[in-house]
Amino acid sequence: MFFLIYTLLLMLSGIAMVVVGLAIKQQSTLARIASVVAGIAFFCYGFYLFFLFDGGEYRIFFYAFVLPILLIVQAVKARKQAQEEAAAQQVAGPPPGQFGYGQPAPQGQPQGQPGQPTV
Template sequence: MGNLDFTSNAGFSWYCVLLVIDGLTMIVLGRLRGQSRSGLTLNLVLGIVFLCYGLYLTFGFRGGHYFVSYWALILPVVLITRTIRSSNGEKVRRREAAKRARYAELQEAQEAHAAEVEYRSPGK
């Protein structure tokens, strides 16, 4: 399958596989909601770059020199972690907003009930 040969050149083969997996993961995470526009763009662009480079090394590379960057292995982990944290932060913000809305509704209901009780008992 292309240049993947785990018996004679396992490091190169695993590098290609990891580039493709990282690229696909970043593209999928780039589609998640709750991210900033820049985070979404960064995930999508770098995901496409990693995916294309991994596919090129796997199927189009015919020998010679290739560029191995450890950032290609570290950066996806950093971006995935950041994406998950921002996604979790958005969930917490939504949950807190829902709690505040329920509390406000409860307060309004209590005030309406107190006003109704006061209206029905004018003798006090």
């Protein structure tokens, strides 16, 4: 019974890591690659144990249950940080020296409403 649960959890952990690596784009490229590679390895080992293994000796990797949690937490933090930075940038407005839609402020001209004569 333990063997069955272990193999199913290995495959689910692998799928979760692959999904996180592919879905959350705010992570670094290295973190995304590591998540996908580890996820594929976990899934393949679980698949091997579940479908191809016919008895004998096998290894139980307890970090198979910790690593997905750590990678998912890291991915969620990266996504949250990216959202906070985008919100802070949106609130701050355009960088200094820019006027309107990325255009520099006009020099020496009165600033009134477009179409309104200045008095």
